[in-house]
Amino acid sequence: MLLLCVAFLQGCIPIDDSLSPVAEEISIQEQYAYFDSLILNLTYTDNFGLDSAHISINKSFTSPEDRLIWRVDSAIDINGRRQSKRIPLAIPAYSQKGLYSLTVSAFDKAGNETPLAYNFEIIGDTSAPVFEELALNLTQVDGKYAARPNDEIEISGLVSDDLHISSLTFVLPQVFQTLRGSAKQIDIAELLSNVSSLRAPNSISTDALEEDFSISLVATDTFNNSVERNLDILLDLPPQLSIEEANLTMDENEVSVVENSPYTISNFKVIDNDSIISVRKTVRKSNGEEEVSEAVINEIDSINLADYISLEFTPTSAVGETEEITIEVADNIGGYEKGSIKSFNLYITSDALPKMNEEGIYINNELKGLYSNLSSPTIVSRGNEIEVIGKISDDIGIEYLEVYWQRMDVESQPIFTLETNANYIDLKEVLKDIYPITIPNAAKSGEIYVLTINARDINNGSDAERTISNSFYFEIL
Known part of the structure; x- marks a missing residue:
């Protein structure tokens, strides 16, 4: 009231x-x-x-x-x-x-x-956890992460929930790992710091140069609400390198090079599924000094590296010493650090005269022997057809070839000359225009005819120091 x-x-x-x-x-x-x-x-x-x-x-x-x-x-x-x-x-x-x-x-x-x-x-709780600022430590190519085989993968970012996160699961090819936790927010990098590293697959399962795989992250809260994020990754092989053509033969990553002469790679093949970005060439001298040169490429698929950078190497170290050559090729994943490397050594040797390997002296297409000299000439008859078969080689190259055919007591001009830079000459092939040589019908019994083959190499020095001369003697029956 x-x-x-x-x-x-x-x-x-x-x-x-x-x-x-x-x-x-x-x-x-x-x-x-x-x-x-x-x-x-x-x-x-x-x-x-x-x-x-x-x-x-x-x-x-x-x-x-x-x-x-x-x-x-x-x-x-x-x-x-x-x-x-x-x-x-x-x-x-x-x-x-x-x-x-x-x-x-x-x-x-x-x-x-x-x-x-x-x-x-x-x-109950119906909201799933949320990933924030999720990222990988990998290079991105065209909006996609890219990795080399067996690369270590680091994941950064946060995962949060309005209640508590109970687990975080990582799924890679051949990897399934669940980490337990109980927090409203988890720093993923910090959580992974106490476990073994995550790595990309160590090989590509196909014949291609690349294939795709994914990292799946599944976060689950205490009421089993889950969220999954997939990060697509391109598994990419580094550029494939191969020396296809060169003027000298490589044996177990070493090339014997005559002093002051070049080793030249004319076809250095590079294959990559994506952009070939650049090349770096390093020549380490025997005294430790280095000569470094680089070239930008920015091409795709397959190239000849010799079109972009000089691959002629002329060593300047002394005979018996070695110079180390390193060629690095980078694509758009990780630069030179994750690119491809080809290393080999140049072993410097002294120059040698051209070598002639005789395969035989043929008379009327019949083998009569390998050698003949003044004290033991090959016996022939008038009208016989003669050929000296063999091969001449030189590490640096043969500059000049000349052939003389004359009676021993008469001086004459060469019957054949050839200017070349070949490392190898087949006499039967090169002399096919003058072979066979016929013994003159006017030749007298007891006379001696001489076939002389001279080969001069390309290296420095006087003609005498650079020339090999082989003479073959024929006595008229």
Whole structure:
């Protein structure tokens, strides 16, 4: 009962207030998940005056002993004839799921009550973890990560959840690894620092120069909500190098080179599935000094490296010493560090005269022997046809070939000359225009004819120092 007090009266007149406060309806969702907030927008009016409000939340169909029930029992001060309040109530993590009842009651000064009752359901966590700033330590090519076989792979980034992450699984070819944890946020690099490294496959399963594979990361929270991220990676072989043509033969990565003469690679084949970016050539002298040169390429597929950089090597070290040659080719994955290397040595030797390997002296197409000299000439008859068969070779090259045919006591001019730079001469092939040589019918018995073959190499020095001369003697029967 309220009292109405008037100043000019000697007391107060009782007033009977039987009207309850007027409450506006509250907007309540049917379901809430953990960490959601239940927002109560309360608005009340009363004809005489508001006094208080009470909020009660409890789980339906349960006993007070049940654990993890979300319970609210809270009083709120309100006063005046009209009052609005916004009351946020955060739902605690891991509250027991199920149907809950909400009662909000308002009281006025006379004790009149206006209750509002609602039901809502708490459901478990439905949101999956979230990956943030996920990245790899690999080069990107056309928007895709690229790795060499057996490259170590480092993963950086964060994975977060509104509750807790229970596990993080990494899946690579032939690798399946699950790491356990319990945190709202996990630094992936820090988590991996305590385990064995992740590596790209150590080979390509096809005949191609590349193939794709993926790293899958699966993060799972404590309510088994999962999220998966796939990172596609190109497994790429380094450029393939091969020396196809050169002026000298390589034996187990070593080439014997005559002093002051070149080793020249005319066809150095490079194959790559992507861009061949650059080449670096290093010549390390016997005294440790280095000569380095580079060239930009930026070509795709297959090239001859000799079209982009000089591959002629003329050693300057002394005879018996070695110079080391290193050729590095980089594509667009990791530069020279992850490119291809071809190394070999140049062993410097002294120059030798051309060598002639006789295969025989033929008379009328019949082999008569390998050698003949003045003390033991080959016996021939007038009209016989003679050929001396053999091969001449030189490491550097043969500069000049000349052939003389004459009676021993008569000087004459050469019957054949050839300027060349070949390392190898087949006499039967080269002299086919003058073979066979016929013994003159006017030759007299006992006379001696001489076939002389001279070969001069390309190296420096006088003609005498550079020339080999072989003479073959024939006595007329």
